[in-house]
Amino acid sequence: MLNNYIDTLKALADPNRLRLFWLLAHIDQRICVAEAMDVLGESHYNVSRNLKILLKANIVTASREGKWVFYTLNNDGSAFNQQILAAVRHIPAQEFSGEIQRCQLRLNMRRDGQCVVGPDSPEWQQALSNHL
Template identity: 40%
Template sequence: MSNVKVLPLLEPDDAVPCCPPLTAVALSEDDSVRMAAMFKALGDPVRLRLFSRVASHEGGEACVCDIQDVGVSQPTVSHHLKKLREAGLLTSERRGTWVYYRVEPSVLAMMADLLGAAR
């Protein structure tokens, strides 16, 4: 039995912003903790490369076997992908012996809204 948690994906239009844009109002403590975890996960160059490989992969989904060549060992790749999942940036699904990753579109929409320019 797999311990991989599969989350339902939301379309970007269905995303509910977690917080108002930074230019509109100051973040609450809870919102700042949540958003800091996401940005921290993307703050590592290997994680950012893995995230980019998943995001740019055909169909918006990538098998770990297709993205693991980022210059670190396979256990290190797994560690970084786990951090991206824990931050809510990726979802995963085990299919046979491989795990497939997908970018969580609702989270990207949320981050984009948060960083959106003042209107």
């Protein structure tokens, strides 16, 4: 009873996961674990497990492509989950610290729409410092 709703709320009641979900809600694009790590500046364990929790809450979906696993907003969720998504979309970007910009920067490193560099790469470090 109520478990689905509680799972969704708990999944988002954590700053790192809320950042992850908010980012997905705004870029309207899939993102892989390595990219999320760079954008959020979080460790691998952290990003991987937190995405898994969002997945179990059924608010994102995952699909493997070669080595990479891409996560995406789940647009086929319950009415409740869709309202929750609408709520998260109302959180203004000022509440975050450049996630959107860093994400654009990271997505620009793709080739033909595919992620080609792993997490914490020299390329990413350089792109980051160039951007300051």
